[in-house]
Amino acid sequence: MKNEPTSSTLQLPLIDVAALRGSDPDARKAVAAQLRQACEQRGFFYITNHGVDEALIASVFAQSREFFSQKMEKKCAIDKRLSPCNRGYEPLRAQTLEAGAPPDLKESFYVGREVPVDDPRVIAGRFNTGPNQWPTALPAFRAVMQRYYEAAFELGETLVRGLALSLAMPESFFDDYLKDAAATLRLLHYPPQPGNPLPGEKGCGEHTDFGGITLLLQDAMGGLQVRDMQTQRWIDAPPVPSTYVVNIGDLFARWTNGRYVSTLHRVINVSGRERYSVPFFFTGNPLHRVECISTCLADGAAPLYPTVTVEEHQIECYRRTYG
Template identity: 70%
Template sequence: MHKESTAVRPAPTLPLIDVAALRDGDAAARHAVGRQLRDACETRGFFYIRNHGIAPELIDRAFDEAERFFDQPMDDKLALNKALSRCNRGYEPLRAQTLERDAPPDLKEGFYIGQDLTEDDPRVRAGKFNHGPNMWPEGLPGFRSTMEAYFTEVFALGEVLMRGLALSLDLPEHHFRPFLADAMATLRLLHYPPQPPNPSPGEKGCGAHTDFGSLTLLMQDDSGGLQVWDAASSGWIDAPPVPGTYVVNIGDLIARWTNGRYRSTLHRVINVSGRERHSIPFFLTGNPDHVVECLPTCLAPGELPLHPPITVEQHLAECYRRTYA
């Protein structure tokens, strides 16, 4: 376990990677991006990406609709309470989740969106974890269509990045295609009120944690507040918003898959901006039935896997049990 320092260091900074070549570059250019991803994943587990291909207008609309949702009366939000959903969809009130052990509950409210599956879908009937229908607000025209369009675009970007990760690991570019087929993913709208002047000991917008799945693609507003643990300096560094970029980080599933070669890094949010903060993370998880076991390119001669094989569904269900206990 790390030992926290009291200061947040302004340096070093996170890598910034241009990913345009992963979509339309030649083989040499795609492999060059793969090498940058490898360095970022081995040293930080966090990086910015630019030239991601998602229209700024769609991103702006997603933020506008998220703000409209959280600005609603509490009764309207609670009508979509996630507690009413069997598949973790809908509204999550303030302090409903505790991501940092032995810390107060997180000072944030959220709204969960996933693949919108009907009750008669075979995966829903089979009781697959986190599979089912979304919950949508009434009286917010444009909310659903905007979020569904944004979900589709960011999912496609996640697929592009997974191709880059395959190259970074000396694997065929489409190695992760079976993992991405019928993949689980979650779009989460988050609202952080300003940090209280006199917070409870350890109270934060979002406690220190690593993410559960494979990749997280975060779009944040201009309030700042995201901090990433830097093992080299044993301190927290800021990951401020950079116009035109996403913040991307590796989750626990990729760390497990790579035998710890790629880092799933602790991060947290403390909203000291004095105003409301909004962010929209997208969590790409994977096909629930896909078995994750150590990749052959991540084992040195004579080295053994650190973890036994596990399905994506088993891994995710255990992570949820830990943070909602």
């Protein structure tokens, strides 16, 4: 059996976040100090003792494999293009994350919070807000994904409060950002990298993530690579059992005036087998205004970025990758 990576062999930090759910403020601050170092130096890290049920995670992967193994006509019956809020199936090569490269060699399925069409947020046209599309042939799929969505959302909230502490702010600092927060669960399937790929073809081209933070589950196949900013080389982020890979997105990098880094990453599936991963993109309250945090701005310095709402930021990011 292949040896599993340990904390001494990993090139990204591994942080035990159990104390963030506890009552000891000093223990929470100690975790926050580790988060600060990871976010400033790498923008990527693993977390352990995250509190999400392992049986639920296994069910998510099982349902994802079942969904993607369906015939194409069943998947396309709930194509994302049929949804006004970007929910549903997205086929291979539908997205190009790396400018100038071939489209990404992956297919995916998007899930958000279930919001009915008569909700005031939908009527107002809030971006990426509305009802999901669900596969009718998989009776357990919807319940599993909705349970997982809520569990991942709760973990995202916990980490965001930890990030507030890491920035020398009160744990409640991001409460307005967390109110009515949006998030996207995405199921991803990568076929094996072809033996004769197009020049620059990858499972997922190099990119940074759009939103606040990303919580990533990956199967045992590997393939995720992160750009090391000091050496300008790609380093592997191999799968580690019972962990998430967490990374800072463009929104938090903007919010912290570049202090917390949104790092380039990509996926190249050279395992020779099917690869599955499950990112959860924690976006935040669409109407929340993002402006430079005071602890991230030196005296007399000007913010690097203008104030923007979460929704305005997301719309611009989608425009870049979907044209």
